[in-house]
Amino acid sequence: MRTINYGLMVRSFGRGTIVFSMSAETDAQGRLYIPKEVREKYGQKYHIVMYEDRIELIPVADDPLAAVREAAGELHDASVEEIREDIEEEAKDEAAEAGDNR
Numbered sequence: 001m002r003t004i005n006y007g008l009m010v011r012s013f014g015r016g017t018i019v020f021s022m023s024a025e026t027d028a029q030g031r032l033y034i035p036k037e038v039r040e041k042y043g044q045k046y047h048i049v050m051y052e053d054r055i056e057l058i059p060v061a062d063d064p065l066a067a068v069r070e071a072a073g074e075l076h077d078a079s080v081e082e083i084r085e086d087i088e089e090e091a092k093d094e095a096a097e098a099g100d101n102r
Contacts, residue, residue, distance in 0.1 A: 026032050034057075042059040049056040061067035078086075 022035075024032055043062060045060040045062070046057040047060055049058055
């Protein structure tokens with residue numbers, strides 16, 4: 001098991017910004033080494049998403065239900081109508097900002 005290349009790379013894509021990139025090889029048993037600092041930040045479990053030209057590792061929360069509750073935050077006590085109004089207001093704000101940037 002060995003890492004071929006560590007390097008810092010910053011690039012923006014539709015889904016976010018890559019702030020660190022590395023190349024790696026699997027060992028004879030097909031295992032991929034994930035550096036300690038990555039495991040400490042994102043955990044031990046990952047979904048593997050396969051595309052035609054690449055794969056992505058998506059971290060899986062240790063307690064998925066707790067992660068959903070945390071992500072929902074204020075939505076827990078909000079009505080459907082309140083959520084809809086918030087979404088519409090945010091969309092209008094984003095549209096106004098996009099219009100200002102043209």
